Amino acid sequence: MIKEAIFHKSDIPYAYPVNKDQLKIVLRTAVFDVDRVYILFKDRYDWLGKFKIKPMTLVHTNELFDYYETTLELNKRFLYFFYLVSETGEKLYYTEAGFFKKRPEDSFWGFFHYPYIREKDIFSPPDWANECIVYQIFPDRFNNGDRTNDPENVKPWGEKPTADSFFGGDLQGIIDKIDYLKELGINAIYLTPIFLSPSTHKYDTTDYYTIDPHFGDTEKAKELVRKCHDNGIKVIFDAVFNHCGYDFFAFQDVVKNGPKSKYWDWFNVYEWPIKTHPKPTYETFGENVWRMPKLMTKNPEVQKYLLEVAEYWIKEVDIDGWRLDVANEIDHHFWRKFREVVKNAKKDAIIVGEVWHDASPWLRGDQFDSVMNYPFRNAVVDFFAKRKISAVKFNTLITEQLMRHMDSVNRVMFNLIGSHDTERFLTLANGMVARMKLALVFQFTFVGVPYIYYGDEAGMVGGFDPDCRRCMIWEEEKQNKGLFEFYKKLIRIRKEHEELKYGNFTTLYAVGRVFAFRREYKGNSIVVIINNSSKEEVIFLEEAGGKEDILKMGELKRSGN
Amino acid sequence: MIKEAIFHKSDIPYAYPVNKDQLKIVLRTAVFDVDRVYILFKDRYDWLGKFKIKPMTLVHTNELFDYYETTLELNKRFLYFFYLVSETGEKLYYTEAGFFKKRPEDSFWGFFHYPYIREKDIFSPPDWANECIVYQIFPDRFNNGDRTNDPENVKPWGEKPTADSFFGGDLQGIIDKIDYLKELGINAIYLTPIFLSPSTHKYDTTDYYTIDPHFGDTEKAKELVRKCHDNGIKVIFDAVFNHCGYDFFAFQDVVKNGPKSKYWDWFNVYEWPIKTHPKPTYETFGENVWRMPKLMTKNPEVQKYLLEVAEYWIKEVDIDGWRLDVANEIDHHFWRKFREVVKNAKKDAIIVGEVWHDASPWLRGDQFDSVMNYPFRNAVVDFFAKRKISAVKFNTLITEQLMRHMDSVNRVMFNLIGSHDTERFLTLANGMVARMKLALVFQFTFVGVPYIYYGDEAGMVGGFDPDCRRCMIWEEEKQNKGLFEFYKKLIRIRKEHEELKYGNFTTLYAVGRVFAFRREYKGNSIVVIINNSSKEEVIFLEEAGGKEDILKMGELKRSGN
Ligand SMILES: [Ca+2]
Ligand SMILES: [Ca+2]
Structure with missing residues (x-):
């Protein structure tokens, strides 16, 4: 066995409570290296008791690693070690103090040890986040609902944007399109900043307490939130506190x-x-x-000021959470205080950081609920839009991402395929809608919150900022209605199937450009088979037998390219 | 190269700031697997700038892994990846998105990324902790300085203790022995609990605001702290908050x-x-x-009550820190609040958790400064007292422990060889003082705070609790004066040499039972060579050439067993 690959640590994401009675345990080994893995465990205060033994389940396999999991139930306090058997019959015991050939009977202090399930430390994002489908709006470019508040130098809707152009979009414009959003099926919107600022993107705040008059005012913001809530839509604002x-x-x-x-x-x-x-x-x-x-933000006065802003908008207009701009350049210390303030103001408010890389230091339960999942986007772009990586590599990327975080975090990750800070997905896919549709199938059936950047559903294209911030296309003849209907269908399917929201994820097949996986929840499962190539592929997948074809993806067979 | 062994993560302990300008970076590989490791780095906002390249230094080698380190200086914001070359000429690039054979020029978002050195998140324990030599006192058993406050059922000093016996030790007794402690040379004492409680150990607190009358009162505690401070001795109390x-x-x-x-x-x-x-x-x-x-402690009222206790004793009697009983069964959330309260009450107070296993979840800068380092003890007991592991295995254990934490944490770890909760070291060494002396040489020359359990310096023995809590031996003829003098010498040497307090640690030799290492600081170095066997060993160690023999350990050559 490759000992160098075998890894466990009694901390997130290798050991963490899923609720006040259950502890999730993960063990990593080299790929195909180990045949069977057992965990031996008992109550840490049960000095004389015998260890129970439980086989662990192989949940992910990728280019380098196998991941084994199990969930233990005990009286909150765990003492444990692992027993590994390879196909060749080699046996190994793995403890916090290293590896042993013989079962280490007396190394109590060297065993792994989860001292206690501390209820206060159990991570639980807002329940609604698990059910969420987010739609990002860049307010100046979404819809102009009130011409009286337009900036002086407003440009004609649809003109090619520059870094400085204003198009007159506003909060009334969003209110006017609630029916559109409802029809699409989303249930949360995230607005890039709307506070007073001289710029069109408003990431340079002049006044954190004033809605930019080109967008509306506090009353208009309240109206927007109220009407969204009436229609089952949560509202997330952008906290630009860096x-x-x-x-x-x-x-x-x-x-x-x-x-x-x-x-x-x-x-x-x-x-x-x-x-x-x-x-x-x-x-x-x-x-x-x-x-x-x-x-x-190391300055307590600055902390106080910004925390009051965070609380104010929750209490004043009843928003449902904050997206945090440049979140990783602000100290953890501040974000911990921020979490307390926000959760005290509204228990089920969500906190979503902007972190483009491995965000695990912020997702340990004490800071954010979720992040904008750019690593997800990178993998999806490389596999589906650019077709520059194989299904095997794609599987490695997404399973490694899943194993960075607790399951409860993964389920609420904001899985985007594009944003106001990236090229649009369709542009990266060279306009090939079929590639985008495959990516969407994956996005809506993977673990985490599907995230739509305004206009993607209309088939909008655009290169890097400012081109990715074009005006929303409202002329029906210019919209890609097929894509819109496709989004609607995926949203409906996602909403109807608990497996897609809460199910575990198992890769079933990753060969060439074909990728298949299963989502399973409470005995029900959905199998997704994706042929990310231009030619027909025939694969045999026992798991898929007897499943209903809920996606009806015949059209993709014809248009794949 | 064994890719499965290659590991880095842009988080503690693999990436962390050492100060506001410098970032420490660590990379792990399989042992002897890689010949050269480089880091390629630049400012993360320097979009067009070229990457700088810097070789990394091999700092630890053990049975499984090699660890490479470097410290980077930039404008706080880092983008980086690694370049590894094996002896066979194989080349590999390692990024957050995995491994590449060719240099990945365009995978900006896939590179490792330390977004910003956030000053507030830099971990800095109290300066004095780096210079600390701690002495643990179990008050009922240390010294009876006031017979008028003795419990009714007090036992004669020196009788074999049971779980319930009282011997009359008290705060006055400690005050009376300050000269003794000064002569020994320690500069901090940690007292197990002294608040009102019916038991002899006082871990079952009746009143957190009252000094147990068998020990004294608040005025006596103030006197103790004041007199300790007058003699350069810090005082740490025991917070039993679980x-x-x-x-x-x-x-x-x-x-x-x-x-x-x-x-x-x-x-x-x-x-x-x-x-x-x-x-x-x-x-x-x-x-x-x-x-x-x-x-x-999930209850805010309980939090408030305990946090006020923590603050009270700092403000009222001016203690210098808290040792936290059963620290790992209390939520992280509470300890973060505790840290704020304690550090606000006294900026350079120390917080030391009782955690018997891998304590890294508590040592990320937001909770404790240090822990009672039981993994250190386990390794030292197995190598020196029991001689049941080889120098190679010993080296693996201690280097793996070092690599779990930031350097700044390692330097203030409370490295004990015994406590009121373990068998005494000399008992585990079957009374062989020579073995204990070798362990002490290691303890006082290793990275971290040497920690003495009262009486170890007098040659006291004792099995598990309550036997390890015998009355301190004050009759000079029963004390092991040689051991006392040996402690004094080690303490003096430790105090005189910055290398031992601040220097890095490099293993030089680990063969059979011989273990040698170097501590280096600002160009000066100390080499320690330990022959943990009963026979003479001859080794060649270039590093040792020209060093002065500061320990003068001739005596051990004769008595090694
Ligand atoms: Ca307008
Ligand atoms: Ca007394």
Whole structure:
């Protein structure tokens, strides 16, 4: 056995409580290396008791690793070790103190050890998140519902956007399209920022307490949330707390009063007086973006200010959660406080971080409920849009991603295929709708929350920002109605099948460009078989026998390319 | 190359800031598998910039793994991947998205990524902890300084202890021995609990606000702390927050008033009315220890009560930190609040958890500064006292332990060789003082805080509790003066050499029973060579050339057994 590959740690994601009585345990081995894995366990205070033995289940196999799982039930307190047998008959015991050929009877302190299921530490995202289908809206570009609030320099709807163009979209525009969203079937919207700001994207906040008048006002925001709620749609706002805008009152005070400003230490000023050019003399977001001074969240006053903002909008307009901009450049310390404030203000509010990479440090239960799942997108783009990786590699990527997090986290990950910060999926797929449809089948049947970037359902295309932020296509003749209907069908299927929302995920087949998997929940299962190639493939899959063809994907057989 | 063994994750302990400008990076490979490892890195916002390349240093080698390290300096934001070359010429690139044969030029989002050095998240234990030598006192058994406060049923000093015997030790007794402690050279004491309780160990607290009258009172505690501080000795109290005693006011209120008590949900009562026998009808510590009802720290009132206790003793008697009893059965959530309260009350107070196993979930910077390092003890007992493992296995155990935590954590780990909860080291070594001396050489020259259990320095022996809690030997003729002098020498050497407190650790030799390593700091180094066998060994160690023999361990050559 390849000992170097065998891994367990009595911590997330290898050991964690799924509820107050059950502990999930995961063990990793090298792929195809081990034949049988058992866990030997008992109550850690049951000094004289015998260990129980339980076989573990192989749940994922990829290019490098096999993952075994089991769920244990005991009186909250666990002592355990593993017993592995290879096909050749080799036997190995694995403990926290390493490997043993013989069963280690007396190494109590060297065994693995989950001291206690601490109820307060059990991660539970809002229930509704498990059932969620999210729709992202970039407000200036979604729908102009009120021409009286348009910016002066508003451009004709549908013109090619630049970084600075305004198109007049607003909150009334979203309200006017609630029926459209309902027809599509989504049940949550996430709005990029809507607070006062000079820019079109509004990531440079001037005033965290004012809805940008080009979008509406607080009353309009309340109306939007109320009407969304009336229609079963949750509303998530964008918390841009890593940095503010140049015009933010505190920064302007510092610009004016220099080191004498009472806000001088809300920012990181390198050199007085403040200058914006040739390079800003203060820390900013990104690469010297002078319009976005970085906020010092280590400063308790800044913490207090931002936490009050977070609480205010939940209490004032009843939003259902926050998406956190540039979440990984703000300290964990702040996000832990943020979680307390948000959950106290609304128990089932959701917290979704923007983290483009492995987000596990933020998803241990103490900070976020979910993140925008860019690693998911990268795998889906490479497999379905670009066809540059094999089904085997795709399987490796997605199973490794699943094994980074607790199941409860995976079920609420915001699985996007594109956003306002990426090229649109259809563009990456060179306009080939069939490729996008296959990706959507995967997105809607995989573990996690399907996430639609506005307009994807209409067949919109667009390269990098600002091109991916084009005006929504409302002229029916320009919309891809087939794609819209396809989304509707997937949404309906997703809603109707608990397996897709709560089921476990098992890869059944990954050869060439064909990928098949099963979602199973409470004895029911759905099998998804995807031929991600241009030619017909014949595979034999016992698991698929007797299943109803709920997707009716005949059309893809013809148009695959 | 064994890909299954190659591991990095952009999180503790594989990536973490050492200060606001520097990021430590660790990569693991299979042992002897890779010849050279490079990291390619740049600022994550430097979109067009070229990657810098830096060789990584092999810092640990054990039975299974090699560990490579480097420290990067940039403008806080890192994008990086690894390049590995084996002796056979095989080349491999390693990214967050897996392995590549060719350099992955365009997989920006698949690279590893340390988004930002967030100052608030940098772990820094109190400075003094790095310089610390701790002495644990079990107050009833250390010294009786005031016969007027003795319990009624006090036993003659030195009688064999039972679980219930009282010997009259007290705070005055500790005060009277400050000169002794100063002569020994320690600079911190940790007292097992001293609050009001019916037991001799006092882990069943009756009143968290009252010093047990058999030990003294609050004024006496203040005097102890003040006199310790005058002599450069820090004082750590024991926070028993997992459970209270049966006589604790809140539990007694529940016993009396049942479900109508306002404290009913401070505990987990299975069945009313409360009964203690045949089995307690409420949750307790351990295996139905009815005298210790478990406190529900998920309850905000319980949190508030305990946090006020934590703050009170820091503010009232100026203690320098808390040792946390049964720390791993209390939720992380509570400990995070605890850290805030304690550090606000005293910036450089220390927080030391009792965790007998891998403690990494508590040592990420947000909870504890240190733990009682039982995995260290287990390795030292097995190698030095019992001689049941080889130097190779010993090296594996201690290097794996080091790689679980940040360097800053390792430097303040409370490295014990025994405590009130274990057999005494000398007993485990079958009374062979030479074996203990070798263990002490290791303890005082390894990374972390040397920790002395009262009486070990006098050559005390004792089996499991209560035998390990015998009365301190004060009759000079019964003390092992040689051992005392040996401790003094080790303490002096430790204090005089920054290498031992701050230096990195490199294993130089691990063959049979001979183990050698180097501690290096700012260009100076100390080499320690340990022959853990009964016969003379000759080894060639270039590193040792020209070193002064600071330990003068000739005596061990003669008495090794
Ligand atoms: Ca408008
Ligand atoms: Ca006394």
